Amino acid sequence: MPTRDSSAIAVDQLVRRFGSVTAVNHLTLSIDRGQVCGLLGRNGAGKTTVVKILTTLLPPTSGSARVCGYDVLRSPTEVRRLIGYVPQALSADAELTGYENLLVMAKLYDLPAAVRARRIEEALALMGLEHAAQRLVHTYSGGMIRSLEIAQSTLHRPTVLFLDEPTVGLDPLARQTVWRHIAQLKASQSCTILLTTHYMDEAEHLCDEVAILDQGRLVAGGSPDALKHALGPNATLDEVFAHFTQGEAEVAGAYDETSRTRHVADRLG
Amino acid sequence: MRHRERDMWPTASAESIRRVTGGGAGAFVRQALAIAEMELRKLRRDPTELATRAVQPVLWLVIFGEVMARTRMIDTGGTPYLAFLVPGVLAQSVLFIAIFNGISVIWERDLGIIHKFLASPAPRTALVLGKALGGGVRALVQAIVVLLLAVLLGVHLRWSPLDLCGAVGLVLLGAMVFSSFSLSVACIVKTRERFMGVGQVLTMPLFFASNAIYPTSLMPGWLRVVSHLNPLTYQIDGLRALLLPVPAAAVAHIGLWSDYGVLAITLLALVAIAAKLYPNIAR
Numbered sequence: 087m088p089t090r091d092s093s094a095i096a097v098d099q100l101v102r103r104f105g106s107v108t109a110v111n112h113l114t115l116s117i118d119r120g121q122v123c124g125l126l127g128r129n130g131a132g133k134t135t136v137v138k139i140l141t142t143l144l145p146p147t148s149g150s151a152r153v154c155g156y157d158v159l160r161s162p163t164e165v166r167r168l169i170g171y172v173p174q175a176l177s178a179d180a181e182l183t184g185y186e187n188l189l190v191m192a193k194l195y196d197l198p199a200a201v202r203a204r205r206i207e208e209a210l211a212l213m214g215l216e217h218a219a220q221r222l223v224h225t226y227s228g229g230m231i232r233s234l235e236i237a238q239s240t241l242h243r244p245t246v247l248f249l250d251e252p253t254v255g256l257d258p259l260a261r262q263t264v265w266r267h268i269a270q271l272k273a274s275q276s277c278t279i280l281l282t283t284h285y286m287d288e289a290e291h292l293c294d295e296v297a298i299l300d301q302g303r304l305v306a307g308g309s310p311d312a313l314k315h316a317l318g319p320n321a322t323l324d325e326v327f328a329h330f331t332q333g334e335a336e337v338a339g340a341y342d343e344t345s346r347t348r349h350v351a352d353r354l355g
Numbered sequence: 356m357r358h359r360e361r362d363m364w365p366t367a368s369a370e371s372i373r374r375v376t377g378g379g380a381g382a383f384v385r386q387a388l389a390i391a392e393m394e395l396r397k398l399r400r401d402p403t404e405l406a407t408r409a410v411q412p413v414l415w416l417v418i419f420g421e422v423m424a425r426t427r428m429i430d431t432g433g434t435p436y437l438a439f440l441v442p443g444v445l446a447q448s449v450l451f452i453a454i455f456n457g458i459s460v461i462w463e464r465d466l467g468i469i470h471k472f473l474a475s476p477a478p479r480t481a482l483v484l485g486k487a488l489g490g491g492v493r494a495l496v497q498a499i500v501v502l503l504l505a506v507l508l509g510v511h512l513r514w515s516p517l518d519l520c521g522a523v524g525l526v527l528l529g530a531m532v533f534s535s536f537s538l539s540v541a542c543i544v545k546t547r548e549r550f551m552g553v554g555q556v557l558t559m560p561l562f563f564a565s566n567a568i569y570p571t572s573l574m575p576g577w578l579r580v581v582s583h584l585n586p587l588t589y590q591i592d593g594l595r596a597l598l599l600p601v602p603a604a605a606v607a608h609i610g611l612w613s614d615y616g617v618l619a620i621t622l623l624a625l626v627a628i629a630a631k632l633y634p635n636i637a638r
Binding site for chain 1: 378382385386388389390392393396397400401463465466467468470471472473474475476477634637638
C-alpha cells in the first residue's frame, strides 16, 4: 500500500553501503510532482546509487525510498510501472534498429498493440527520428541514441522519469537537442524528472530544484537561484557547487564512475 | 487534508497502472516472447555465428565418427556407430551454443540495457525465460544444420514428422536448460573473461560425462551415476529414441517420457534460480 504522500519521490534516512564504503549516507530528500530535480555531485558522490535504489535495481542498506508513495522494497512492481529510466551507459541496443528498440520496451510494458503502434510513431516524431527508425542504432549519432533512449523510457507515459547523466559525452549541439527533449517532456506530460549531472549549466537550464550530494550526504538543496543568492549577490552555480563539495578529498567509487563515463564517451565517439 | 491525499494518489496511480498493463499470464508470455523476438531479429541479421559453429559438428561426425565406426569397439546395440553418434553430436552442438548464451547478458550489463529491462515491470522470470527461449531457437537452427550434415553423410535416420516434432521439443528444452544455467553463471561471475573461463571448464565435462559418444553401459559405475545427473544424457537418450530407425529400447535406456520430464523439471528449477540471480547483474 502506498503511504499518504503527495511527493513523487520521498527518500528518508537512506543508507547504502558497499562493503566498507558508504555510497549513500542518511539521505533525506523529497521531490514534488511535476518538478525537474537535479542531483549534483562529484564522481562517487552517490548520485547513481540513489537512482539505482529509486529504480528498484539496488536494495537500500537501511532507510526508505518511495516513488509516488510506493516503497521500492515492498512494492517494486508498482514502482516499476510508474517510472521510466535512462541509465548512464548507452542502453539502446546497437544491433537493433531504432524501431525495434522502441518495440521491445513497449512490449515489456505490455502496451496493447494499437496503443503501441501509435506511441512508437509519436515518439519517433517527437524525437525527430522517423527517417532513422529502420536503421541499426550503431549508425546513430550520440544525440540520436540519447533521444531514442528517452523515447524508449517514456512510451508508457511514466509518472517519474530518471535520467542518469543524460548528456555525458555529447557534443554541444547534441546536448541542446537532449535539453530540448527534456523540456518538452516536462511541458507535455507533466511528469516528474530526476536527473543526475556534472554540468552546472545543465542544472541551471533544466532544473527547478537541485540537490548537491557530497560523499553520499545531502549538503545543499533548493532552487538554483536561491542557492546562488544565499552564497552572494553575483555567485554562480559553479561556485555554489565548489563551496559545498570537498575539493581535495579522495572519493570512493570515483574510479569506477570515471571509467564508466569515459566508456560512454568513447562509444559516442 | 491528509485523508484526501491518500484517496487521490493511489487511485490515480492504480488507474494509470491498469492503463499501462493488465499483468497476468498473458502479459508474462508476451514479455518473454518480446525478449526472445529481439534475440532472433539479431540472429537473422548476422547468421555468421551459425556458420562458424557448424565446423565442430563436421569434425566430430566426419573424423571422429568415421574412425570410431571402423574400430567397432563401442557396443551400440547393433546400430551403426555414425547413426548412434548423430544425436550425440546434435545435442553437443546445442549445448555449446546454449552454455555461452549467458554472455549476452554480460554485454547487456556493460551497455546498460539490462538495467532498463530490470526497471521495467516485466517479471524477472519472463526476462530469463525469454533469453532462454532465444537461446533455444538459436540452437534449433544449429540442430537443423547437424541433421542436414547427417543426410549428406548418408546416415539412415527415421524421418517421421511426429518424431521430428518431438526432437524439436527436446532440442528446445535442452537448449533452454543450458541457457538458463548459463544465465545464472553470468549473473554470478559478471565479467566476460571469467564467464568464458567457466564456460570452457564446463562444456567438456558435461559432454564426456554423458551418453553422447558412448552408451552409459560402457561407463565405470561412478561415471554412470554422474552421467545420470547430467541433463544432456536425457536429451540425447530422447533424441536417439526419436531419430534412430531401430526400436527405441535398443538405443535409449531411460524412456522418452522420463527424458521430457527430467528436462522440464530441470528447466523450471534453473529458470527459478536464474530469475532469483538476475537482479545481481545490475548491481
